[in-house]
Amino acid sequence: QSVLTQPPSASGTPGQRVTISCSGSSSNIGSNSVTWYQQLPRTAPKLLIYSNSQRPSGVPDRFSGSKSGTSASLAISGLQSEDEADYYCAAWDDSLNGHVVFGGGTKLTVL
Amino acid sequence: QLQLQESGSGLVKPSQTLSLTCAVSDGSISSGGYSWSWIRQPTGKGLEWIGYIYNTASTYYNPSLKSRVTISVDRSKNQFSLKLSSVTAADTAVYYCARGGGIGVDVFDMWGQGTMVTVSS
Numbered sequence: 001q002s003v004l005t006q007p008p009s010a011s012g013t014p015g016q017r018v019t020i021s022c023s024g025s026s027s028n029i030g031s032n033s034v035t036w037y038q039q040l041p042r043t044a045p046k047l048l049i050y051s052n053s054q055r056p057s058g059v060p061d062r063f064s065g066s067k068s069g070t071s072a073s074l075a076i077s078g079l080q081s082e083d084e085a086d087y088y089c090a091a092w093d094d095s096l097n098g099h100v101v102f103g104g105g106t107k108l109t110v111l
Numbered sequence: 112q113l114q115l116q117e118s119g120s121g122l123v124k125p126s127q128t129l130s131l132t133c134a135v136s137d138g139s140i141s142s143g144g145y146s147w148s149w150i151r152q153p154t155g156k157g158l159e160w161i162g163y164i165y166n167t168a169s170t171y172y173n174p175s176l177k178s179r180v181t182i183s184v185d186r187s188k189n190q191f192s193l194k195l196s197s198v199t200a201a202d203t204a205v206y207y208c209a210r211g212g213g214i215g216v217d218v219f220d221m222w223g224q225g226t227m228v229t230v231s232s
Contacts, residue, residue: 002157035217037158044207044222045158050214088158090217096174100148100160100217 003028004089004103011109017077020106022089024070028101032092034072036065039086039105048087049074076108084110113138115208115223123202123230129195133208133223140189141167146212148219149182149193151204159204164191165212198230 005023012018036049049065089103119131146165162172209219
């Protein structure tokens with residue numbers, strides 16, 4: 001059972017906009033920023049979004065992030081087939097002397 | 112560009128100690144402001160943070176693994192290591208090393224390719 005809660009799956013057709021939610025608590029998302037990772041099949045995760053909504057260099061602006069209270073969301077607009085991947089949210093959790101927590105992951109299928 | 116490469120035993124017997132090393136190339140592990148983490152992923156499951164070391168000496172561990180984990184740095188070899196004791200089948204996973212902390216403690220901007228570790232007799 002992951003500390004951060006994500007839907008196990010999401011889907012959309014090419015060109016659509018999809019969102020993936022990440023729900024936490026006051027000790028993690030409620031008091032710290034959220035990070036998102038993309039994991040393509042059989043590869044290591046890749047940093048996608050940091051500080052709730054910032055994109056590293058090279059990440060298309062089709063990807064955007066937001067946070068409100070103890071929840072965060074990743075939005076992907078203009079969905080493309082290569083976006084089919086697993087997406088994970090993460091945050092620092094202040095409890096138990098502090099540690100990093102991940103969501104369980106959302107498998108995005110492009111129909 | 113900095114690269115990370117995991118190495119170590121791919122098969123460990125139950126109750127023994129898992130040992131992995133992450134070699135850092137094209138960059139220094141002593142660079143200020145970064146932490147060096149281990150993260151694992153059981154087959155078909157999600158990511159689990161194991162712990163990190165920063166300033167080559169300070170460590171933070173996942174509370175659920177803390178009693179069994181040791182992360183250390185060898186600055187002379189530009190690498191850091193993971194030891195996980197008393198392993199069981201539940202520790203079978205792909206283990207990744209990653210660099211973090213430049214922006215935030217949970218922001219891992221560089222990852223190794225991962226190495227599969229199986230716990231089995």
